[in-house]
Amino acid sequence: MGQRCKGCGAVYLSSRRACSRCFAQGPFEEIPLSRRGALWVYSIVHQSSPGVPVPYVVGVVDLPEGVAVRCNIIDVAPDPARLRFGMPVEMTTGVSQQDREGNDVVAFYFRPVER
Numbered sequence: 001m002g003q004r005c006k007g008c009g010a011v012y013l014s015s016r017r018a019c020s021r022c023f024a025q026g027p028f029e030e031i032p033l034s035r036r037g038a039l040w041v042y043s044i045v046h047q048s049s050p051g052v053p054v055p056y057v058v059g060v061v062d063l064p065e066g067v068a069v070r071c072n073i074i075d076v077a078p079d080p081a082r083l084r085f086g087m088p089v090e091m092t093t094g095v096s097q098q099d100r101e102g103n104d105v106v107a108f109y110f111r112p113v114e115r
């Protein structure tokens with residue numbers, strides 16, 4: 001879900017206190033965002049926090065609504081030969097880790113769209 005400024009139509013991924021385009025302090029309305037977008041840019045991470053397996057792919061995905069989503073790209077080898085700018089991707093969810101009580105923590109990811 002995204003937030004759209006009712007004054008100017010700017011769309012944001014997370015909730016906002018003010019619009020950075022028209023500076024209005026709302027109102028905002030919740031709108032559904034597309035599950036599919038395009039990989040605008042990516043990076044292959046080779047060094048991360050202790051315990052985080054590397055390499056992995058992070059990217060910025062552009063959605064048709066004008067929102068840029070920063071996220072991990074999964075289900076693709078961390079290899080520039082397998083990734084390209086503008087490639088179609090789709091959102092998915094998965095367990096990223098367990099919390100201190102052992103509960104699964106679910107996160108969203110993007111993965112290449114099957115051709």
Ligand SMILES: [Zn+2]
Nearest residue numbers: 005008019022
């Ligand atoms: Zn606005």
